[in-house]
Amino acid sequence: MMEIVAIDTPSLGDRSYLVHDGEVAFVVDPQRDIDRVLSLLEDRGVRLTHVFETHIHNDYVTGGLALARATGAAYHVNAADEVSFDRAPIEAGELVRVGQAMTVRAVATPGHTFTHLAYVLETPGEVPAVFTGGSLLFGSTGRPDLLGPAHTGELVHAQYASARRLAADLPDETKVFPTHGFGSFCSATQSEADSSTIGTEKCANPALTQSEQEYVDALLAGLDAYPAYYAQMGPANAAGPAAPDLSMPHPADKDELKRRIDAGEWVVDLRTRTAFASGHVAGTLNFGLDGNFATYLGWLIPWGTPVTLLGATSEDVAAAQRELVRIGIDRLEAAATGTPGDWTGTAPEVYPRASFADLALVRHHRPVVTLDVRRDGEWTDGHIDGAVHIPLHGLLDRLGEVPDGEVWVHCQSGYRASIAASLLAAARRDVVLIDDDFDLAGDVLAKVPVSAHGA
Structure with a gap:
């Protein structure tokens, strides 16, 4: 049969x-x-x-x-x-x-x-x-x-x-x-x-x-x-690619992680956006394993940049390594497991998470930057009036275009926004992650409708 x-x-x-x-x-x-x-x-x-x-x-x-x-x-x-x-x-x-x-x-x-x-x-x-x-x-x-x-x-x-x-x-x-x-x-x-x-x-x-x-x-x-x-x-x-090497990379201590971050290498935190916002090593980037991790890391990283992974467990690191070899990122410089307290000698960095209702409220009281990192087609289908639009895949090259001030960053559901928030935080910007469903934004914010494509 x-x-x-x-x-x-x-x-x-x-x-x-x-x-x-x-x-x-x-x-x-x-x-x-x-x-x-x-x-x-x-x-x-x-x-x-x-x-x-x-x-x-x-x-x-x-x-x-x-x-x-x-x-x-x-x-x-x-x-x-x-x-x-x-x-x-x-x-x-x-x-x-x-x-x-x-x-x-x-x-x-x-x-x-x-x-x-x-x-x-x-x-x-x-x-x-x-x-x-x-x-x-x-x-x-x-x-x-x-x-x-x-x-x-x-x-x-x-x-x-x-x-x-x-x-x-x-x-x-x-x-x-x-x-x-x-x-x-x-x-x-x-x-x-x-x-x-x-x-x-x-x-x-x-x-x-x-x-x-x-x-x-x-x-x-x-x-x-x-x-x-x-x-x-x-x-x-x-x-003609050979079989991948899935053996674990060598463990990095706090000093090595700091050296790699200071050298401009990518030290990638695999934890959820909630965990990352609550505490992370300054200069690290958040590509959570709970989303399209390899797709977005591969999309954004300058090809050939050295990569080190931070995961809660060795199983998380192994899962991420498997994802990366599928797109040809074969060599990891190092890895570390545990919590931010295990990875840095200083207090972990934090930034707030918020909803679209929170954004609507704060915009009534003080000026903030609303950054939309969805793709062009999503923006065309509808967006928040007054938002700045820079698709996530172009953000690294266009960080200088993000206006000064407090940046409230959103996507469709929160995953891409968390990547963008980590990029902004690593660039020492004051950032708030909107961890919310964009379909709810129209209930509290002035949303440019689909029919207003030219707006």
Whole structure:
């Protein structure tokens, strides 16, 4: 009996897949930390024979090559992709037999990248399945702009054609298994769906329900910024990344932490925003493990800056290290566990947390700076009258644009604002973290409505 096992990486919004027939298995789009796959193989008692990549990924470092080397599996990457390692090249139309009954067929699906492939799985007695990578997603498609604006126009039309090709060639009952679309910035939009079929997508996916021009116009209009670290992922994947080293970094004492902070290195506090606001080491930055930690750290950090992690426990540090190797931050300088009292020889720094109701009240009594660090599209959909808008991903370069005075910083729910607050605090600004849901702001503040986009 065939089994398809989804391997979720919710922090990056991606899925990998292990498929087996009880004896042999193949994997599609494995993440960097291949120990998860190896554990599944051992648990199912199956042997891995093939690894398939749908494309050269833009949002994470692949574990495909390392997994193939560890297991002796064939590593299938599009023959048209320029890579610097040995692989089992595969082309559109090629069939690969896995085990006695599973057949995998490569289908050209350009759009997310020029050389993107989908893989159709056909097994006697089983419903067909298609592994669509960054092509046809649940209710959406992969974004076409990650290779640069010069290629976006061509790729968006190719993406439409690829989705239509899959829908025309495959039966409605075919199960759809995308890699992106679960929070990844590689997706044009996000979906709450957890499963789908070709028939379902024919009724709901804009690429299959709209005219080509309607789809193109709507998709391009909805694209917003994507993480800066994406620029590093393609070259890393084309070079053939090795398996990561997940051994714990050496422990840092108070003096070492101070030296690293004074040197301008990133010393990152992994605790929640509540804990950080209540007490932290001066100069440290708060990227809590309770949010999209790796996405935002990778987005903001000047690439190559040394990183040290501070966590309540060694398990927290290990979890963060696993997240970072997935985006190619392999080397940690040091780590420390415990509380701020264990990490600094001086009194911990603090700053207040507040609500939007608190902001409304204080604005009646004294002038304060309201800083909105949401993305451009969120700002356009509605914002607080008089707020200063600097998206979080641009804040480091634009700290000088934040007006003088007390800064009340907010995002949509508090996580991004906590990162911004820590950046401002490290720059010695007087900051208040608005730890609240922006949907509540309109109840107490003058909010510029969606219809007033030009305001």
